[in-house]
Amino acid sequence: xxxxxxxxxxxxxxxxxxxxxxxxxxxxxxxxxxxxxxxxxxxxxxxxxxxxxxxxxxxxxxxxxxxxxxxxxxxxxxxxxxxxxxxxxxxxxxxxxxxxxxxxxxxxxx
Amino acid sequence: xxxxxxxxxxxxxxxxxxxxxxxxxxxxxxxxxxxxxxxxxxxxxxxxxxxxxxxxxxxxxxxxxxxxxxxxxxxxxxxxxxxxxxxxxxxxxxxxxxxxxxxxxxxxxxxx
Numbered sequence: 001x002x003x004x005x006x007x008x009x010x011x012x013x014x015x016x017x018x019x020x021x022x023x024x025x026x027x028x029x030x031x032x033x034x035x036x037x038x039x040x041x042x043x044x045x046x047x048x049x050x051x052x053x054x055x056x057x058x059x060x061x062x063x064x065x066x067x068x069x070x071x072x073x074x075x076x077x078x079x080x081x082x083x084x085x086x087x088x089x090x091x092x093x094x095x096x097x098x099x100x101x102x103x104x105x106x107x108x109x110x
Numbered sequence: 111x112x113x114x115x116x117x118x119x120x121x122x123x124x125x126x127x128x129x130x131x132x133x134x135x136x137x138x139x140x141x142x143x144x145x146x147x148x149x150x151x152x153x154x155x156x157x158x159x160x161x162x163x164x165x166x167x168x169x170x171x172x173x174x175x176x177x178x179x180x181x182x183x184x185x186x187x188x189x190x191x192x193x194x195x196x197x198x199x200x201x202x203x204x205x206x207x208x209x210x211x212x213x214x215x216x217x218x219x220x221x222x
Contacts, residue, residue, distance in 0.1 A: 034210050043201055043213040044153070088153070090211075096165070098211065100153045 003027060004091050006101035015110050019076040023089030023101055026070070033065060033072045036088040038103065044088055048074060079108045112136070114214030116202050122220045128190040131217045133202030134183055143211060144177055144187050145201040153201075159185065192221045 006023050013019045025033075032051050036044035050056045050063040050072065062075040072091075076083055086103040093099070115134040123129055135142045144156040157167040159179045167177070174193070179185040189196055197220050203211040 032209070043216050044211075046210050046212060049210055092209070096160075098155070102152045 003093075003099040004089055004101040006087075006089050006104045008102060009105040010107050011104055012107045012109060013079050015079060015081060015108055017079050019079045019083065019106055019108065021074040021076075021087050021089075021104050021106065023072045023074075024070055025072070025091045025099075027091070027093050028067070028070065030091040030093045032092040033063070034090040034092070035061075035063060035072075035074045036090065036100075037083075038086045038088060040085075076106075079106075081108050081110050084108045114202055114204055114212055116200075116214040116217050118217060119215060120218045120220075122222065123192055124222055125193055126191045127221075128188065129192045129196075129219060129221075131187040131200050131202075131219070133185045133187070133214060135185070135202070135204030136212055137183070139204035139206045139212075140182070141205045141207070142179060142185050143203040143205070144185070145203060145213075146198045147201060147216075148198045156187070189219075192219075194221045197221050 004025050035048040037047050038044045048061055048063040050065045053065050053067050056063045060077045064073045084107050086105045088103045089101040091099050117132045141160050143158040145153050146156055147153045156169045157177045158165055162179045175189055177187045199216045199218050201216045202214045205211050
């Protein structure tokens with residue numbers, strides 16, 4: 001079992017819709033969670049971090065954490081074609097173990 | 111502020127040659143990570159340093175790979191001899207106190 005799991009997609013949504021990306025993790029001892037966006041041919045770019053249960057909003061992005069159910073999600077409101085990328089979920093354990101999921105590819109269709 | 115800097119951005123070499131990848135972390139960050147990314151295996155952690163000291167090199171595929179961090183602002187990843195299966199994108203990332211990783215632009219390595 002992988003420490004962090006994501007559906008590889010692709011997830012296709014129309015422009016202007018809400019894109020919902022999900023991630024589950026296996027270790028309840030994890031402390032922090034991160035979402036990265038990676039455009040094709042580029043490096044992963046940190047877009048959100050979340051440390052406590054609940055929602056965290058930043059512009060069109062909302063990260064949600066539910067530690068009891070061991071899942072993390074990223075909502076992208078008013079999706080734009082420029083949001084088309086692979087989104088990587090990551091979890092930090094014990095302050096030095098950092099695990100990436102395999103990523104979900106998002107396609108936003110004009 | 112400058113992010114993580116890597117060089118070269120692209121490297122094409124022949125099998126058997128030595129390859130050296132370079133990285134300058136974000137100033138003030140005390141952890142540095144080398145990752146490799148391929149379509150088949152995704153993002154793999156090769157090695158990480160904390161305060162210039164290698165902490166975990168369990169991801170280094172074999173003895174052909176070595177990494178050094180002589181000071182807080184510079185690290186190298188060396189492959190000697192290189193093989194076609196080493197072809198991948200190599201990322202350097204840095205962080206402060208083990209928090210979020212910030213990635214450099216990567217080096218695309220092609221070994222023919």
